Amino acid sequence: PLVLGIETSCDETGVGIVRGREVLANTIASSMAEQARYGGVVPEIAARAHLEALRPTLDAALAEAGVGLGDLDAIAVTAGPGLAGALMVGVGAAKGLAAATGLPLHGVNHLVGHVTADLLHARGAEPQPEELPTVALLVSGGHTSLLLVRDLLTDVEPLGETLDDAAGEAFDKTARLLGLPYPGGPSIDAAAADGDPAAIRFPRGLSSGKDRQRHRFDFSFSGLKTAVARHVEAAGDDLRVADVAAGFREAVVDVLVTKALDACAETGVPRLLLGGGVVANRRLRDVAVQRCAAAGVALRIPPFSLCTDNGAMIAGLGARLVAAGVAPSPLGFGVDSTLPVPVVQV
Ligand code: ATP
Ligand code: MG
Numbered sequence: 596p597l598v599l600g601i602e603t604s605c606d607e608t609g610v611g612i613v614r615g616r617e618v619l620a621n622t623i624a625s626s627m628a629e630q631a632r633y634g635g636v637v638p639e640i641a642a643r644a645h646l647e648a649l650r651p652t653l654d655a656a657l658a659e660a661g662v663g664l665g666d667l668d669a670i671a672v673t674a675g676p677g678l679a680g681a682l683m684v685g686v687g688a689a690k691g692l693a694a695a696t697g698l699p700l701h702g703v704n705h706l707v708g709h710v711t712a713d714l715l716h717a718r719g720a721e722p723q724p725e726e727l728p729t730v731a732l733l734v735s736g737g738h739t740s741l742l743l744v745r746d747l748l749t750d751v752e753p754l755g756e757t758l759d760d761a762a763g764e765a766f767d768k769t770a771r772l773l774g775l776p777y778p779g780g781p782s783i784d785a786a787a788a789d790g791d792p793a794a795i796r797f798p799r800g801l802s803s804g805k806d807r808q809r810h811r812f813d814f815s816f817s818g819l820k821t822a823v824a825r826h827v828e829a830a831g832d833d834l835r836v837a838d839v840a841a842g843f844r845e846a847v848v849d850v851l852v853t854k855a856l857d858a859c860a861e862t863g864v865p866r867l868l869l870g871g872g873v874v875a876n877r878r879l880r881d882v883a884v885q886r887c888a889a890a891g892v893a894l895r896i897p898p899f900s901l902c903t904d905n906g907a908m909i910a911g912l913g914a915r916l917v918a919a920g921v922a923p924s925p926l927g928f929g930v931d932s933t934l935p936v937p938v939v940q941v
């Protein structure tokens with residue numbers, strides 16, 4: 596099926612068009628530059644930016660795919676989780692389009708969308724075999740989730756998530772502590788290149804003792820952030836930003852990869868899929884590649900344009916729902932900023 600996907604859960608306005616698993620268009624506008632002035636995503640600004648960007652992004656996607664609205668079989672839109680005001684812009688637009696065209700509309704789960712990214716392939720390229728079950732680690736500015744995916748539509752099980760900050764959020768907040776620019780991920784990555792990751796050992800949250808037993812697959816980054824803040828204060832003028840950046844990055848990466856591989860071992864699933872904007876982190880990729888190879892776990896990392904928030908993954912999930920004969924969402928559906936993961940469609 597030919598499906599249009601709309602994604603507005605955070606600061607990316609994404610419109611994608613797929614034919615089955617083939618990506619015909621994946622157009623993205625981002626309010627990141629505007630958000631940079633505030634050192635984080637401001638929900639109000641994100642919502643307003645979606646409102647302005649949606650129409651041109653939609654037109655660009657249709658042009659790129661070379662299709663018209665009349666060619667589509669269905670529309671899919673992110674219904675949650677995400678920022679309520681931002682989600683509402685996408686859902687409102689999708690309902691308008693559905694009403695105007697008579698097309699069926701599927702309100703879908705953003706996190707399952709991230710998992711779907713791995714099933715998509717570029718225009719004209721050979722599709723890779725679908726490999727399920729898989730453990731999925733989704734790490735971005737808004738989420739840090741470990742999932743067990745046995746079936747995309749019927750069996751996505753949450754194993755754990757962050758109890759406080761998301762991994763990307765931890766990068767952003769820590770960068771601010773170090774006087775590095777937003778977004779913090781890339782700037783910490785750059786600063787860490789000249790640092791010694793072993794110079795300062797920062798805490799690995801929920802990784803030892805009782806915490807680890809109780810929260811085997813959960814994450815916590817607020818203690819790490821506090822440890823960096825204390826270190827910065829104590830170091831004063833002697834602060835070595837490169838070493839702190841390297842030590843911080845090492846702690847985040849270590850905890851993410853360790854817990855993901857623990858999940859593979861415990862579930863007996865020898866596959867790990869990565870998704871989300873933090874996947875841009877060089878060290879995360881390197882450590883994941885090394886440790887997965889050592890553990891005999893097959894690692895999958897979709898192209899970066901499908902790792903960050905995008906419309907193609909939402910369209911891809913919509914196409915799966917259509918192909919499976921799932922009825923569209925009732926038109927009265929609303930957004931759900933905390934939509935839980937087992938709910939694939941609202
Ligand atoms: P959502 O949480 O809904 O997916 P988001 O906009 O917060 O939305 P993304 O756009 O996927 O998430 O990712 C942005 C986040 O990724 C930011 O927190 C940013 O700091 C982080 N990030 C980007 N590049 C890197 C990097 N090289 N290393 C670590 N983190 C990175
Ligand atoms: Mg973003």
Ligand code: FE
Pocket residue numbers: 705709735871903904
């Ligand atoms: Fe996301």
